Amino acid sequence: MAEIFRSLVNIVSIVAIPLILFLFLGWGLVKKVKVYELFVEGAKDGFNVAIRIIPYLVAMLVAIGIFRASGAMEVLTSVLAPATNLIGMPAEAMPMALMRPLSGSGSLGVMTEIMKVHGPDSFLGVLVSTMYGSTETTFYVLAVYFGSVNVRNTRHALPAGLTADVFGMLGAVFICRILFGL
Amino acid sequence: MLNYVWIALVAVGILVAVGNDAGDEIKNTYRNDVPLEAVIVADGVPSAAMASWEGELVIPAESFNRFYGFNQETEEIRHEVKVTTGAGGESMIMIPVGETTPLLWREMARAGATKDRLTGTIRSIRFSQEGRQAVVQIVFEPVRFVKLKAVTQAAFDYASTAVTIALGLIGIMALWLGVMKVAEEAGAVKILTRLLAPITRRLFPEVPPDHPAVGAMIMNVSANMLGLSNAATPFGLKAMEELNKLNPKAGTATNAMCTFLTINTAGLILIPATAIAVRAAAGSANPGIIIGTSLFGASCATVAGLITVKLLQRLPVFRKDDPALVGRETRKGGDKDHG
Structure with a gap:
């Protein structure tokens, strides 16, 4: 039981970052916002x-x-x-x-x-x-x-x-x- | 509160250091100026005329313990040494410090000018008949103010560590702040925010449920729980920035900030990866056994922290500085002026 939980969380934490990047930036594209410009704008801080x-x-x-x-x-x-x-x-x-x-x-x-x-x-x-x-x-x-x-x-x-x-x-x-x- | 704790850490630290050093001075923990008798077994056949020779220092456990006043068992000391004789005829001894060196000697070497070796003067030297063994009386370089020196060193070291940590944050901060900006503009976090609104509204009644701060806080807590600390900190700092936009009194923490930070300091995490890694490295048969217990401990911390933070914010001492109330008061004052 603990093993299943552990491997599950492990998988989620490995997938999480690429998934967040894909979803957030992809959603920006769908919503037709200027993805690159906004990214740089935010990163400046x-x-x-x-x-x-x-x-x-x-x-x-x-x-x-x-x-x-x-x-x-x-x-x-x-x-x-x-x-x-x-x-x-x-x-x-x-x-x-x-x-x-x-x-x-x-x-x-x-x-x-x-x-x-x-x-x-x-x-x-x-x-x-x-x-x-x-x-x-x-x-x-x-x-x-x-x-x-x-x-x-x-x-x-x-x-x-x-x-x-x-x-x-x-x-x-x-x-x-x-x-x-x- | 932080004011007092901060000054307490510094002041208590320095006072304890002075106390420890004074105690060492009185007890002469390092046996400054007291000769230690030992036998050196030379590699070759040394003579008084040689400029330098190497050998092995041998001190029986009993006499080593008696000399330094140790209670616990120390094994017989066998350690490589180098003896050099100067022009004036006085002999110096040099002990290179390594893994096998007694702890006290390592400490003494660290406190001295030469970090990697312990040096002393040989008061008297008596060669045995066959000439390979010498009975010597060693007086090590006096060791004083160990803790005060350590305090000075720590102050400098930690100051630069702080800068290293902060500079290391620049890259990942930039990455996640950039991503968050895009997400904010496109409304990507909105769904998550709306889903968790029943919880966040109760925890942060001062923050509008659809405020960007809520989204950043949710991202921070989720990243923390998954053990993604590289992403969690930028999300958390973004959340603080957004919470600060709602703060009418710059420089003072709002209730929402305190609640948010309590959740953070309680450190609820699903898999304590660092602890598991250390356990595995130490050769544990079951490194993951602590997942459940840690989850329990961290839940206790989180629940207790949340109850405390909500109770404390009503306490007059903390309430009098509440930015929300300060804002209202000044507004009231403004009304009076109008009247």
Whole structure:
């Protein structure tokens, strides 16, 4: 069942891009709009948007880089370690939960490391890879998306995004314990 | 909120770095200026007169652990080294750092001026009878401010990483913005928008259901779910641009923007391709086993995020900056002036 679902989604994601290109541009042709001219017109903005993001991305990534390099992550992990027992999360998975919203490459590193030490099919291996798939890099998404429209007052986006992360992590722990429980 | 979190990341980072370095200084974690006794087994028969010779450094596990105050087991150290003797008669030791080098030494080498090797002075050297073995006392180059140096390096590295990421976006941004422009003009996304209107109207009550922003948001979320992140980001940024056109107060996030970004940060994805790839590379017997569990986790994140974002937007702290209300207020003020 899971295999069928997986291959189905795989096929869809491979076909999706060519299909979208064909349908959208083809539909433009049917509707007799000036396809090429409009494409170039729209594509012009690509450069501006990318450049507009730079200051926001620099601010965010530098802050996260400093935080990670200082060893603050280890301090935070040891401070929060007693709490992991309460929610049934192995203490070794804590760095993953903390890293996931902060840094995509960082959490990828944590996941790879844990799998190397404990094995990908161990409970911890399954748990951290589930955690990795359960949420996105909140800080990066906020910096890029808000940066692209020069929004500086992000209001409740960050607390909501972080709440989503917390529940994603809790959900991952919950489902892994039920299905592959210790 | 982001203000405080941002400054907290920087300030806590630097303070922790200072604290760690101070702790290292007090505990002398790297044993600065303390001689380490070791045996070097030379490749040939060295003599004090030779300018340089190579050999193998041997330190029993027990004495290595005792010297650095380690609790955990370290295997016996056997490592290639090079000894050079200067004109003044003082000997230097050089340890090239590789995969097998103890972690602490690698860290020390990285903190020093020479990244790929660890250097030290030999305080005393005593050759054995047959002349191939030498008992030495090594004092490594002092290592200080490891974390502060790392912080500096990270700040510079990440600043250029940010630019690399942004510049890498130019091409795919241009491609998808071009496609979206054609689609918009021809009305290609309209059908999709109309189909999903019952959902989008509830999630984004402030956005007219046939607004181009809705189409871009749908495209973004669908691309994300399929794991097409190269297409998802341009669609998402297009959506933000369209949402910003409805924003009466530039620079402040609207409720719709916050809701949209919450969906994005929750990262609902049908196939977590990256995690599966890493599992497969690590030799998993069943890499795809996490598809179901990830879907569950991401659904929890999405539902919790949406509930939170809708609750928080009513909170006075966040409500007072709501661009929609600000717009109404200024309009009201304008009316008063007329009266």
